Amino acid sequence: MGKLDRTSIVVTGAARGIGAGLARRLAEEGADVIAADLNAEGVERVAGEIREAGGTAVxxxxDVGDRESFRAALERAVAEFxxxxxLFNNAGISKTQHFLEVTEEDWNRIMRVNGLGVLFGMQEAAKIFSNQGDGGKIVNTASIAGKEGFPLFPAYCASxxxxxxxTQSGARDLAAEKITVNAFCPGxxxxxxxxxxxxxxxxVGETERQGQLLEEFSEGILVGRTSAPEDIAGLAVFLASEDSDYITGQAINVDGGMLVH
Ligand SMILES: NC(=O)c1ccc[n+]([C@@H]2O[C@H](COP(=O)([O-])OP(=O)(O)OC[C@H]3O[C@@H](n4cnc5c(N)ncnc54)[C@H](O)[C@@H]3O)[C@@H](O)[C@H]2O)c1
Structure with missing residues (x-):
């Protein structure tokens, strides 16, 4: 028995990185997974790997920035499972740039995926949960960058x-429908x-060597290392399971202690 047996879950941004890691781990716990991504080929490969490992995934x-596209992906879960x-609202994009170099195009492109895409997902999932009548869970991938502004990622941090x-306003508005909304904040x-x-x-001339940005950004992580998607997956399973039923409106750091607030 897995912790998520026959739980129907949609994960966005699942073609690679954190989303692919979440999709794999959720399926290992017994969930039926829709792995969704702009990269349709990549996400089919991830779903195929999950099926080969004995899990259930499609x-x-x-495109999370397109409401109809989002609705169709969520309806696919209903049709399949x-x-x-x-819903894991995980797809996201970023850009390294100095504050004065952020253009309107950068702002709109990042906000469309990271902000509007999350709003669309929350709204469309909430409609389905509401019709089903017995609640649901929304888990958003935020970031420590959502709690502090960092100089090289201004638009990303704002998004x-x-x-x-x-996450906070959704939790307050959707609680009456027995829908919980939480976020996790990776480092x-x-x-x-x-x-x-x-x-x-x-x-942009900020660093010189390959890997330097990651090294410098990772200095001071209390647990002494950067993380892999597997480090996020335990919290994701918890937030998808009934163990988290009494938690809503929270943005939980999973960052090895980069922030302590
Ligand atoms: N990697 C980190 O250190 C880190 C830290 C904090 C938060 N995050 C957040 O975690 C999430 C995943 O990050 P990652 O590191 O796995 O990134 P990634 O770039 O490896 O993967 C992101 C995925 O999202 C998909 N995507 C992009 N635009 C999309 C769209 N419009 N519709 C659907 N899918 C789209 C991409 O195709 C890609 O597969 C993002 O929201 C990111 O902001 C990452």
């Missing part, structure tokens, strides 16, 4: 503060995202 192409129990805020997870951020950091 890969679905999704009979209902929807949990993750939006995720924390949506440094060594995914492919960091390769992009590191390259951009060298492009």
């Amino acid at each position: 890969g679905v192409g999704l 009979g209902r929807l129990d949990v 993750k503060a939006a995720v924390v805020s949506l 440094v997870v060594t995914t492919e995202l960091w390769e992009q951020l590191d390259e951009e950091s060298r492009d």
Whole structure:
């Protein structure tokens, strides 16, 4: 028996990185998983690997910034598994840049995925939960960047503060429908995202060596190392399970102690 047997879960941004790690671990715990991502090919590969390992997963192409696309991915869970129990709003993008260099295009592109995409997911999942009539869970991937502003990621930090805020207002508004809304806040997870951020950091003259941005950003992690998606997965399983039924509106740090508030 897994902790999430026959729990129907949609994970966005599941083609790689944290989302792929979450999809794998949730399936290991018995969940039926829709692995959704803009990268439809990548997400089909992740779903195929889960099935080969004995789990249940379907890969679905999704643009979280398009409401209809999001609704279709969530409805796919209902069509495949009979209902929807949990949504992980995990897809996200970032960019390394100095504060004065943030353009309107950068702001809109990042906010569309990280902010608007999370809002669409919460709204569309809540409608399905409401029709089902017995509650549901929404888990948003925020970041420590949603609790503190960092100089090299201004638009990203603002977008993750939006995720924390949506988590709070969503929890308050949807509680009457027995829907809980929580977020987790990773610190440094060594995914492919960091390769992009590191390259951009060298492009804007902030760092010189490959890997330098990650090294410098990781100084002071209390547990003494960066994290992998597996380090996030235990909290994700907890937040998807009934063990977390009395928790809502929270943004929980899973950062090895980078923040202590
Ligand atoms: N890696 C870290 O250190 C870290 C730390 C804190 C928070 N986060 C957050 O965790 C989440 C996952 O990060 P990651 O490191 O795995 O990143 P990643 O870049 O490795 O993966 C992100 C995934 O999201 C998908 N995606 C992008 N735009 C999309 C869209 N419009 N619709 C659907 N899917 C889309 C990408 O195709 C990709 O597969 C993000 O929200 C990120 O902000 C990451």
